Amino acid sequence: MIFNKSTYKLILASIFAMLLSACAQQSAKIDSQIQGDVYTGTDTVEYLADGVPDRVFFATNESVLTTASRETLRKQAAWLRKNSSINVVLEGHADERGTREYNLALGERRANAAKDYLMTYGISENRISVISYGKERPVDSGSNPLAWSKNRRSVTVKAN
Amino acid sequence: MKTINIITFLIFIIFPFKIYALIEVDITRGNLNPLPIAVSSLYSDKNTNEVLKKEIKVDKIGYEISKVIENNLKATGLFNPLEKKAFLQEPDVAHLKPRFEDWSLIKAQALITGKVEFKNDKVRVEFRLWDVLAAREMMALAFTTVPNNWRRIGHIISDKIYERLTGEKGYFDTRIIYVSEAGPKTQRIKKLAIMDQDGFNIKYLTLGNELVLTPRFNPTNQMVTYLSYFKNLPRVYLLDIETGIQEVVGDFPGMTFAPRFSPDGKKIIMSFAKDGNSDIFTMDLENRIVERITNHPSIDTSPSYSPDGKFITFNSDRSGYQQIYVMKSDGSRVKRISFGNGLYGTPVWSPRGDLIAFTKLHKGKFYIGVMRTDGTGERLLTENYYQEAPSWSPNGRVLIFYRETKSNSDGEGFSAKLWSIDLTGYNERQVITETDASDPSWSSLLSN
Numbered sequence: 001m002i003f004n005k006s007t008y009k010l011i012l013a014s015i016f017a018m019l020l021s022a023c024a025q026q027s028a029k030i031d032s033q034i035q036g037d038v039y040t041g042t043d044t045v046e047y048l049a050d051g052v053p054d055r056v057f058f059a060t061n062e063s064v065l066t067t068a069s070r071e072t073l074r075k076q077a078a079w080l081r082k083n084s085s086i087n088v089v090l091e092g093h094a095d096e097r098g099t100r101e102y103n104l105a106l107g108e109r110r111a112n113a114a115k116d117y118l119m120t121y122g123i124s125e126n127r128i129s130v131i132s133y134g135k136e137r138p139v140d141s142g143s144n145p146l147a148w149s150k151n152r153r154s155v156t157v158k159a160n
Numbered sequence: 161m162k163t164i165n166i167i168t169f170l171i172f173i174i175f176p177f178k179i180y181a182l183i184e185v186d187i188t189r190g191n192l193n194p195l196p197i198a199v200s201s202l203y204s205d206k207n208t209n210e211v212l213k214k215e216i217k218v219d220k221i222g223y224e225i226s227k228v229i230e231n232n233l234k235a236t237g238l239f240n241p242l243e244k245k246a247f248l249q250e251p252d253v254a255h256l257k258p259r260f261e262d263w264s265l266i267k268a269q270a271l272i273t274g275k276v277e278f279k280n281d282k283v284r285v286e287f288r289l290w291d292v293l294a295a296r297e298m299m300a301l302a303f304t305t306v307p308n309n310w311r312r313i314g315h316i317i318s319d320k321i322y323e324r325l326t327g328e329k330g331y332f333d334t335r336i337i338y339v340s341e342a343g344p345k346t347q348r349i350k351k352l353a354i355m356d357q358d359g360f361n362i363k364y365l366t367l368g369n370e371l372v373l374t375p376r377f378n379p380t381n382q383m384v385t386y387l388s389y390f391k392n393l394p395r396v397y398l399l400d401i402e403t404g405i406q407e408v409v410g411d412f413p414g415m416t417f418a419p420r421f422s423p424d425g426k427k428i429i430m431s432f433a434k435d436g437n438s439d440i441f442t443m444d445l446e447n448r449i450v451e452r453i454t455n456h457p458s459i460d461t462s463p464s465y466s467p468d469g470k471f472i473t474f475n476s477d478r479s480g481y482q483q484i485y486v487m488k489s490d491g492s493r494v495k496r497i498s499f500g501n502g503l504y505g506t507p508v509w510s511p512r513g514d515l516i517a518f519t520k521l522h523k524g525k526f527y528i529g530v531m532r533t534d535g536t537g538e539r540l541l542t543e544n545y546y547q548e549a550p551s552w553s554p555n556g557r558v559l560i561f562y563r564e565t566k567s568n569s570d571g572e573g574f575s576a577k578l579w580s581i582d583l584t585g586y587n588e589r590q591v592i593t594e595t596d597a598s599d600p601s602w603s604s605l606l607s608n
Binding site (some may be wrong): 100109112137144 | 344345346347348371374387392394415417418431435436437438459461475477481482505521524546548549564567568570571573574598599
């Protein structure tokens with residue numbers, strides 16, 4: 001069988017289209033988990049209680065709380081108000097794409113952003129302690145944007 | 161008249177010959193023609209060999225010391241040690257009086273010979289450095305020490321030779337303290353480790369029960385400051401390598417980190433993080449007086465003193481992003497010095513005072529570079545996927561740093577290794593460690 005030029009083009013175009021859609025699917029999958037550089041998925045999230053996620057995520061080099069993060073922290077604050085005997089440690093983390101010392105400071109800043117928000121919702125300072133692990137304790141060991149977004153986090157952990 | 165003629169003749173013949181033959185190694189440029197050097201085995205007699213084999217389990221001590229020297233010189237990239245198989249003269253004869261024709265035949269321009277003797281429970285090592293073309297001795301020295309110190313003798317000889325041929329102090333009789341790493345990325349086990357500059361005599365100083373980071377030498381003695389997560393409280397500690405005694409020095413209610421000694425070794429400068437803000441403080445080790453150096457709502461970290469102690473370079477994101485700053489040691493006259501594209505971190509002042517080494521992140525790549533202390537003359541020495549934390553050799557010619565590799569989503573492919581590079585940007589090489597390694601810090605010369 002002999003292909004003429006247009007058949008060739010057609011085959012090439014369809015292969016190209018298939019490749020494109022595969023790419024689009026791949027990036028759509030990541031897009032659904034990262035918004036504006038902040039992780040929005042639930043893969044690594046654990047729960048302090050039913051409906052109370054334990055962690056919030058940050059954009060690269062940032063310590064600003066997103067709308068979703070503030071919602072999570074309000075849930076945590078409500079849960080902490082109900083369980084007044086429970087104290088928590090806020091563990092701040094950074095991704096691996098930064099110098100070690102700066103990341104220690106950044107992790108501390110992130111955990112404190114979460115702490116400040118809990119305090120504005122009525123949680124006493126002496127129930128909250130803060131620790132930064134910088135980039136020392138990633139939850140996802142991959143070297144890719146999705147893994148890094150999961151690692152830029154502040155995790156609320158029961159201290160007692 | 162006749163005498164004058166003879167004198168002129170001698171001056172013409174000998175004088176110019178000597179000038180051109182004097183060996184010199186230019187270390188200010190990348191050296192593409194390393195100096196061919198013959199390191200003869202040091203001569204040791206049968207008795208010495210037998211005793212030392214029994215005492216310290218080293219066979220052929222003279223050969224082993226010559227290998228230490230050879231490896232040191234080779235690693236500088238400035239010297240090309242020649243194959244011992246090509247040597248025509250026996251070590252003992254060469255040490256007395258080399259037959260220079262034999263050595264120039266194999267293209268050696270410099271020759272090292274020596275002798276090892278065992279006397280009164282000590283080893284006495286002597287060596288000579290010869291200029292092969294000028295056919296003369298350039299240097300002769302002898303050292304006496306306990307047998308177990310034999311590698312150090314090799315390093316001290318290397319320093320003497322390096323200094324004689326380059327005009328600058330060596331960096332071989334030194335040690336590297338670093339963090340030894342093992343285990344998966346998510347639960348990395350880290351221990352403090354120390355080794356000779358050439359990778360030998362590795363000792364582990366902590367057990368790995370708690371996370372330890374960023375050890376740094378005191379430039380005046382064998383003390384180390386580092387960050388430990390002992391009892392899950394990240395604090396700056398002090399460790400005496402000789403006695404193993406550790407004590408906390410930055411025990412404030414918050415995190416203390418990024419410690420370094422002042423050049424006189426009497427203070428520790430570090431970051432203190434509290435309520436989301438990191439500032440720079442110093443602590444006097446004698447009277448424990450703490451002084452605040454910066455007071456700014458941004459992250460101020462990675463401080464490093466100039467060698468005269470008058471200035472401090474540090475890392476701050478007060479402009480919005482991580483950049484390098486210089487200030488007077490009392491915290492006044494803060495001035496930003498990095499203005500290139502990208503983020504700048506971990507500034508370290510050169511022991512010579514003229515340069516600041518740094519880590520740079522630009523468009524997803526990490527660089528180790530140097531710039532003048534006013535920020536001009538930025539020069540990037542090496543680019544990679546991830547590398548940071550340069551530390552200077554005591555003579556300010558070489559930087560050691562660590563490099564990490566990319567991992568796949570299962571964490572496979574990840575490694576952390578020590579690397580060194582010459583200030584010229586040439587002679588990049590891995591510093592071999594038996595485990596993964598990071599956060600290297602170079603000691604000052606142990607002897608002088």
